[in-house]
Amino acid sequence: MAETPEPPTQRAFDGIKSIEDTTTFVGLTYDKLDITASIDRVRSPKAGAVVAFVGTTRDNFEGKSVSTLEYTTYTPLALRTLSTIINSLKSTNPTTLHAISVTHRLGIVPVGEDSIVIALSTSHRAEGWRIAEECLELVKDRVEIWKREWFVDGGVWRANRDGGKGVIEDGGGGDGEEGGVPVEYLEQEDR
Amino acid sequence: MASTFTVLYFASAHTYTGKSEDAVPGPMTIAKLFPYLEEKYPGFRKKVLSSCALSVNLDYVDLVEDAEKEIQNGDEVGIIPPVSSG
Numbered sequence: 001m002a003e004t005p006e007p008p009t010q011r012a013f014d015g016i017k018s019i020e021d022t023t024t025f026v027g028l029t030y031d032k033l034d035i036t037a038s039i040d041r042v043r044s045p046k047a048g049a050v051v052a053f054v055g056t057t058r059d060n061f062e063g064k065s066v067s068t069l070e071y072t073t074y075t076p077l078a079l080r081t082l083s084t085i086i087n088s089l090k091s092t093n094p095t096t097l098h099a100i101s102v103t104h105r106l107g108i109v110p111v112g113e114d115s116i117v118i119a120l121s122t123s124h125r126a127e128g129w130r131i132a133e134e135c136l137e138l139v140k141d142r143v144e145i146w147k148r149e150w151f152v153d154g155g156v157w158r159a160n161r162d163g164g165k166g167v168i169e170d171g172g173g174g175d176g177e178e179g180g181v182p183v184e185y186l187e188q189e190d191r
Numbered sequence: 192m193a194s195t196f197t198v199l200y201f202a203s204a205h206t207y208t209g210k211s212e213d214a215v216p217g218p219m220t221i222a223k224l225f226p227y228l229e230e231k232y233p234g235f236r237k238k239v240l241s242s243c244a245l246s247v248n249l250d251y252v253d254l255v256e257d258a259e260k261e262i263q264n265g266d267e268v269g270i271i272p273p274v275s276s277g
Contacts, residue, residue: 055277071276072201072202072205073201074199074201074246074269074271076249077246077249077269077271078276080249104276115276115277116276116277136277139276139277140274140275140276140277141274142274143274143276144201144269144271144274145274145275145276146201146202146203146272146274146275146276147275147276147277148202157202157203157206157272157275158275159272159273159274159275160273160274160275160276160277161273161274
C-alpha cells in the first residue's frame with residue numbers, strides 16, 4: 001500500500017538555533033535558508049574570496065521519483081558537531097580562512113529548495129574552494145541530521161556513508177553494514 | 192531524583208519504535224541497554240541498532256570500550272543511526 005507523505009513534522013523550535021562567535025556561525029532552521037545572510041555573515045576586509053555552496057533537494061533517487069523530502073535532527077548534538085567541524089577547519093587554516101557559516105534546513109523541504117548553505121571567506125579563491133569542499137564532506141559524514149525521501153510507494157531514511165543507498169533491499173545477510181537498514185522497516189508509518 | 196534515564200530515537204529508530212523517546216529505569220550499564228531495547232522492541236537490534244551509535248549526555252560512547260560504564264538516572268541517551276545531511 002502506498003503511503004501518503006505525512007503532514008509536515010512538528011517544528012521543534014521557531015527561527016534559527018545557532019552557535020556563533022565573531023567569525024563562525026552554525027545554524028539549524030525550519031525556515032527557508034537565507035543565502036544572502038550567510039554570505040554577508042562571512043564578509044571580511046582580509047578576504048579576496050567568498051565561496052558559497054548551496055545544496056538543493058533532488059526530485060529523484062536512482063531514477064525513482066521523490067515526492068517529498070524531510071530532515072530531522074538531534075538539535076544540540078548536531079549544533080555541537082557542526083561547531084567542532086568549523087572550529088577544526090579554522091584551526092587548520094588559521095591565516096587563510098577568515099570566517100565560515102553553515103546552516104541546514106529541517107522539516108519538509110520542497111523539491112528544488114535549499115537544504116544546506118555553506119559560506120566562507122578566504123584570502124584567495126583556491127583555498128576557499130578546497131575548504132568549502134572539505135567542510136561539506138565532513139558535514140555529510142558526521143552531523144546528526146537525517147534525510148527521509150518519500151517515493152510514491154513509501155518513505156526511506158537515507159544514509160550518506162554507503163554511497164547513498166542507505167537501505168539493504170534483501171533484508172538479510174547485510175546486518176551490521178554501515179547504513180544498512182532493511183527497507184521494509186523504513187517504510188513503516190512513522191508515528 | 193529521577194528514577195529513569197531518557198532514550199531518544201531518531202530516523203529509522205524512531206520509525207521502528209514509533210516513539211521519539213522512552214523513559215528507562217536506571218542505572219544500567221551500556222552493555223545492557225541494547226538487550227533491554229531488543230526485549231522491548233523485538234527485532235530492533237538486528238534491524239536498526241546494529242548500525243547505530245550511542246551518545247550519553249551528547250558525548251559518544253564506545254559500545255565495546257565503555258560497555259561497563261553506567262548510564263545514570265537523569266541521563267539523556269541518543270540512539271544515532273547513520274547520518275544523511277546535506
